[in-house]
Every structure is written in structure tokens, then in C-alpha cells.
Amino acid sequence: MKNKIKFRFLAILLVTLTNIFCQNNSDTKILSQEEINTMRFMLEEEKVAFDVYTFLGEKWNLQVFANIKRSEAKHMGAMKGLLERNTISYQISSESGVFFNEELKIMYNNLIAKGSLSVIDALEVGKAIEEKDIEDLQVAISHSNDSYTKQVYTNLLNASYNHLNAFNRNLSR
Structure with missing residues (x-):
């Protein structure tokens, strides 16, 4: 028994x-190597936005940069979470303006230079960042087969559209 x-x-x-x-x-x-590379790239691209908005917010003291900078910090957290969920190693510098991806390093330097010229140029830089982010997220969504990954990217995409609208509103004033 x-x-x-x-x-x-x-x-x-x-x-x-x-x-x-x-x-x-x-x-x-x-995941394919392309999907892994895209996730790593998207994390650093969110950091570019965060670092540029931090710099321009301090330089021009515009609320739009402070607001969106907080959102970009959350986006970086979402991308870190996605990478960790998939047990993908990644590098991200805690130092402002430091990037491992050479393309993003150049992009950051160009955006800071242009955004330093005037308030209008700074807002145009914000607009350009969001347009690039939207384009990259749309490509990432179309190349992913994982529904959770697509949902994370879609959430970031929707936020980028909101950020783009905020910069456009500020430019129209």
C-alpha cells in the first residue's frame, strides 16, 4: 500500500x-542573429534619445525634453527586459554620450552639434530622433516572429509617435 x-x-x-x-x-x-542584433541596436538607440534629450534639456531648459527623457529611460528598461527575457547578453554604457555601436556614436555627435545651434534646431533634432526610431521599430516589427517582441516594439512605436507629435506641437508654437 x-x-x-x-x-x-x-x-x-x-x-x-x-x-x-x-x-x-x-x-x-x-532568435536569428539579425533579431538579436536588432534588440541590441534598439537598446542603444533608446539610449541615444535619452542622452540627447538630457543634453538638450539642460541646454535649452524645455519641458518637452525633460518629459520625453523620462519616457526614454522606460524604453531602455523595456529593451533591457526583452534582452534579458531572451537571455541575450548586451553592453550599455552608463556614461552619457558613450555608445558601443559606431553608427549610433556618430549619430549622437551630429545630433548634439545640430541641437546646440538653436531651440528650433533642438526641436528638429527631437523630431529626427523620433522619425528614425519609428522607421527602425517598423522594420524590427516586420522582421520579428515572436509576438511578445512585436508587442514590446509596438509599445515603443506608439510612444515614438506621441513624442513626434509633442515635438511637432512645440515647433508649431
């Missing part, structure tokens, strides 16, 4: 663990 109870308990435990294991593995997607 005791052995029968132990056997049933072990059988139930084994079935439960198998179900849990299979369920967790069915959620795991194998």
Missing part, C-alpha cells in the same frame, strides 16, 4: 514537472 502511494505520488510529480518543462520550452523561441 505504501509503495503504491509513493508510486502514484512520484508519477503525478513526474507528469507535473514534465508539463511545466514542456510549457516553458514551448514559449522559448530561437
Whole structure:
């Protein structure tokens, strides 16, 4: 009798663990190198926006930069979470204006230079950042097969449209 109870308990435990294991593995997607590179790029691109908005906010003291900068910090957190969810290693510098991606480093320097010229140029820089982000997110969404990843990108895309509208409102004043 005791052995029968132990056997049933072990059988139930084994079935439960198998179900849990299979369920967790069915959620795991194998990502292409392109998808991994895109996630890493998007994280650093969000950092470019954060760093530029921090710089321009301090230089021109415009509320739009302070508001959107806070949002960009959340976007970086979302991208870090996506990378960590997929157990993808990444590099991100805590130092402002420091980037591992050479293209983004050049972009940052060009945006800071242009945004330093005038308030109008600074707002145009914000607009350009959001337009580039929208373009890159649309491509990332179209190249992803993972619904969770697409949802993260879509949330960032919607926020970028809001940011673009905010810069356009400020430019029209």
C-alpha cells in the first residue's frame, strides 16, 4: 500500500514537472542573429534619445525634453527586459554620450552639434530622433516572429509617435 502511494505520488510529480518543462520550452523561441542584433541596436538607440534629450534639456531648459527623457529611460528598461527575457547578453554604457555601436556614436555627435545651434534646431533634432526610431521599430516589427517582441516594439512605436507629435506641437508654437 505504501509503495503504491509513493508510486502514484512520484508519477503525478513526474507528469507535473514534465508539463511545466514542456510549457516553458514551448514559449522559448530561437532568435536569428539579425533579431538579436536588432534588440541590441534598439537598446542603444533608446539610449541615444535619452542622452540627447538630457543634453538638450539642460541646454535649452524645455519641458518637452525633460518629459520625453523620462519616457526614454522606460524604453531602455523595456529593451533591457526583452534582452534579458531572451537571455541575450548586451553592453550599455552608463556614461552619457558613450555608445558601443559606431553608427549610433556618430549619430549622437551630429545630433548634439545640430541641437546646440538653436531651440528650433533642438526641436528638429527631437523630431529626427523620433522619425528614425519609428522607421527602425517598423522594420524590427516586420522582421520579428515572436509576438511578445512585436508587442514590446509596438509599445515603443506608439510612444515614438506621441513624442513626434509633442515635438511637432512645440515647433508649431
